Amino acid sequence: MTRLVEVRTQILKQNDVVARELRKQFAEQRRFVVSMVSSPGSGKTQLLQQTLQLLGERYRVAAVVGDLATENDAARLASSGAMVKQITTGTLCHLEAEMVREAIKPWDDIPLDFLFIENVGNLVCPASYDLGENCRLVLFSVTEGEDKPRKYPTIFNTADATVITKMDLAEAVEFDDPAARASIERVRPGMEVLHVSAKTNEGMPAWIHWLESHLPASIP
């Protein structure tokens, strides 16, 4: 004979608890924390490198970057002069809140305006893990096809805004922006969409402005 013990426990309870603590900590520290997810090669590191440089002139910025094996991305980002930490995840295809907490510990007492988290290049696994971020961005480049959002609805649905990258290539690949927006609208109605090119700087001023408008200090 068996008997059912009814419970209602989140399977990722541990991660959720840490993420909640991080979010509270970020609010107290008045940091704006942005995470970035995308397929490998969509341009997260490139965009981040330029963003750190541009914001670094007026703000205190830092970044953590997750990668399966290499430390190349951290080296690229450090060239901007910002504080950068690499999290090497090994076989793990996503970041978890505890990994972020460990990585940023050395900065706990340092004032920061922006903290960026580059997740491992993957549009599936990161969807289930809250990192305590204030804003999750999902990136995809114009070369990946307009229907990317509908192929990965879960990650797009958990995101707060989409950044379409490599706009300098849009014409060459006949990127159909209305189709891309329609695809986003199906899986995350009303989500904000930004367009950038890290090569030509197209859209960069608007992107920087968007980030600044989300700073705790600029929110009444």
Add this chain to the structure above:
Amino acid sequence: MHELSIALNLLEVAQQTMSEHAESELVAIHIRLGPMSGVVREALESAYLIAREESFCPNAALVIEETELMVDCPKCGDHQVAVSLNDLRCRKCGTVSGRIVGGREMEISALEVKDE
């Protein structure tokens, strides 16, 4: 593939819950899984079989209840079934709805234990 880490988390939470409830023998873990949980059912089932071998309950089964994707429709009201995972319109009337009210579940609903 993150289903193996999910399976390990699942077993850890089950073990904790067993000791909290002072239960001794686990027969099955019942979970609720939503289509928007980010977890693929089949992948989790295989990962679970691997993960349980080295766990406290090498014989416990995994019973999965799949939930539906539900949205809050501005026309028909709360808790309407959505068209599909990549089309969040209300299935009844086709209105676009941004608010998901069900379908992200990834939780243990019950532990089935031996009753001596």
